[in-house]
Amino acid sequence: MTSFPILRSLEITGYSLYPGEQSRISGFRLNTGFGDGPWIVLGVNGLGKSTLLLLLKHLLIGPVRARDAGFSGDRSDLVGIDSRFFAVRVPDGAANAKASLTFNLGGKLFSVTRRLSDQTLIAATCNATDIGTSESSWRSAIAEGMALDRFEDAVRVIDRIVFKLESSPSLIWDVSAQFEIFRALLTPNRSLELRRLEAEIVSNDSAARNLNATIFKMSQRRDRQLQLLKGSADTQAEIASVSGKLDKARSDEQRGQLTLEASEVRLSDARVRQKRAERDLDARVGAYEDLKFKLLRHAFAGVKPSDQYVFLKLLAEQVCLACGNTAPQAAEELARRQSEGLCLVCGSPRHPDKEVVSTTSALKKKATIAFDELEKARAELKLADEEFSQAESARDAAAAHLEQRRTDVDRLAGTLRRLHRKLPAKDRAELAREEDNIERLRREVLRFRKERSDAEDDIASLLEELTVATVAIRTQLEASFLKLSQDFFAEQLRLVYAPRRDRIGQAGRVFEFPAFEIEMTSGATAGEFVRRNVDQVSLSQREYLDITFRMSLLETLSGGGCSLLVDGPEGSLDSVFSGRAGQLFSDFAAHSHRNVILACNIIDGAFLPKTLSAFKGANRKRQRLVNLMELSAPTAALKSLKREYESAVTEVLAAKASKR
Structure with a gap:
């Protein structure tokens, strides 16, 4: 089971963007804790709400982010960011600033401290044991704590699930990102091999396509050279004829290769359907055998279990445990009594009012x-x-x-070489070199295609494992999504398993990759219209469908709690749905070892009261705030309007959350 980080406390010192509890002794200092439940990073524009969430993220993972989702060949899965991102926010370049974060992960307590001038790691511990200041050691500890195979996977999970920031791409609307998330979370021990094979397929496919383009240009140049030669007319004519046949044979070979690849795709699809049918049959056999066993147990109601076993053995295997002999006639008689609803022991009719008869009848129908x-x-x-x-x-x-076409190509290439030897030495040598180069590159293309095909064979079985693992969580994930979404969305919607079919390279086999999509009925048009893609939903629906999907993944896959951080959750909501959103976050955070940290502006309406509805009284609600109006360097607007803002906060905290 995957572990997700549960943020517990943050301390920032010497950073003038967050003066916090400033004093002559300690200087700038912001210190806040994050217990279970909802937390609000509250402020106005320019106070650093988004920066604070980014700071929390990069304390965890350092100055990197996950690359954009998609098949990327040999490119690194991590992309560096400007390590001076936080330094440029303050006049002194964060020369003496540092930040420390504590969090639970995998049942352990971690702490990490980084300089804010360049995000360098300066301290790290796990259960108070020093990890050191090596970034590689820290990355290994994070991956191990999350029960993932690679730190790159940990970054992707943190980027795509735990932190929903303004710059964060969506997950529910990006099936490529979903594949990478499921690869990391559901088959962690296979993730590295899957990624390696993916890179191998993309690289070999790209190399084969580039070489084919080169071969095409070289063939054109060779043909032009043939036209200019002044050798024997008969030899030239024969060379031209054989060259044409060779080009056609090579085209036939390429078409044969494509036909073979298409047939391998169909074979792969047929294998997938066969495996699914086998799994379905196994499940049906298990269900049927279970009902048969229950039916037999009801038929022997009132008989001691030890005696039941004797009869069950006789009926199921035609073996008498008393004498050890096979007894087909006795078994046949028991089967007859069972089918006629008679008592299996004595053969007499059962009393029609007995409960066991009605139960047996119901089980028979199910069977x-x-x-x-x-x-x-x-x-x-x-x-x-x-x-x-x-x-x-x-x-x-x-x-x-295809093998026959390759034989034809080899035969014609040999004939062409013999013809070239009949030309004058200079012409013959030049053409021979050109043909040798073309043939060498053609063999390289075949080698790259073979290596791509081998990698595709290897990755097919790993993708099947991933599909099985995804299907195993499907019911729980869909149920979690339905439960979380039904009190927020007015439309009828459901999460559905909708695997995508795609190639890893531009050519080659088509594979099935696990993915989910939304089905939402629309009330804005006459009749029932089902919306399935991002362009068919509103901005707020788009955002909250993605948030709800992340929540569902956290609920389904987290073994020991989690944190969810969202930037600007109130931005796209109207007055009605702001209350629903607040309740959504409140309900999600109402579990032990779970919290949500929301960065939002001071707004009217029900969002904040609903989010903090579990905390009675203005003082308890105020304790759930990281109030940047008190902790951040004030903006010009805050300086001139501070009383109005403070009054607005007081009113919001005093407001009572209406019932659903």
Whole structure:
């Protein structure tokens, strides 16, 4: 089970953006704790609300971010950011500023301290044991604490799930990002190998395409050279004829390669359907056998378990435990009594009023339905096996056809080389070199395609494991999303498993990648219109669907609590939905070892009262604020309007949250 960080306290010293509790002795100092429940980083524009959340994130991961989602070949999964991001916010370049964060992770207490001038790590501990100041040691500790294989995966999870900042890309609307998140969280021990194979496929595919472009240009240049040669007319004519045939044979070879790749895609799809049918059949068999067992147990109601076992053994395996002999006639008689609703022990009719009779009858109906479903699953598996066999035969035929085309190419290339030797030495040498170069590059293309194909074979089984792991959490994730969203959204909506089909390279096999999408009914148009993509929903719906999806992932996958940080959650909401949003955050945070940290402006309406509704009285609500109007360097607007802002905060904290 994955562990997510639970932020517990933050201390910033010597940073003039947050003077905090300034004194002559300690200088600038901001110190705040984060217990369970909701927390509000409150302020007005320019006080550093977003900066504070960014500071929390980069204390965790350092001056890096996850690269944009997508198949990226050999590019690093981490992208460096400007290490002086926080320094340029203050006049002194944060020369003496530092920040410390404590957080729980994987049942342990971590602390980290960084200089704000360049985000250098200057102290780190785990359960009070020194980790050192090596960034690599810190990264290893974070990955291990989160039960992930790589620090790169930890950064992606923190970027895409834990922190919902203004600059954060969405997750629910980005199926490529979902794949990378599921790869990291659901198959952590396979994540590195999946990433390596992905890079290998992209690199080999790119190399093959680049070489093909080079071969095309070289072939054109060779043809022009042939036109200029003044050798034997007969030899030239024959060379031209064989060159044309060779070019056609190579085109046929390329088409054969594409046909083979397409047949391998169909074979892969058929294999996936076959595996699904096998899993479905196993599930149906298990369900049917379970009902059969329950049915037999009800049929032996009133008989001691030890005696039941004797009869069950006889009925199920036709073996008599008393003498050890096979007893098919006795088993047949028991089966007859069972089918006719008779007592299995003595054969007499059961009393119609007995509860066991009605229970047995109900179980029989369920068993009949289960058997029908089992037979249907068997038929589907048989069909899937036939489709797989046909796809395998088609793949073998395509491979044989391609091999024949390659033989033709080799034969014609040999003929062309012999013809070139008949030309004058100078012309012959030049053309031979050109043909050798073309042939060498063509073999390189085939090698790159072979390596891509091998990597695709390897990654297919790993993707199947990831699919199985995703399907295993599907029901829980969809239920969590429905529960969280039903009190916020007015529309009917549901989270649905909708795997995407795509290639890793620009050519090659098509794979299935796990992903989820939203189905939302619209009330703005006549009839029922189902919206599924980002362009069909409003800005606030877009944001809160993504927030709710992140919450669902945290609920489903976190083994020991979590933090969720959101920047500007109130920005796109109207007066009605601001209250619903506040209640959403309040409910999500109402669990032990879980908190939400929200950075927002002072606004009228129900958002803040609803978010803090679990805390009675203005004083208790005020304790849940990180009030930057008191802790940050004041802006010109705050200096001139401080009383009005303070009055607004007092009114908001005194307001009572209306019932749902």
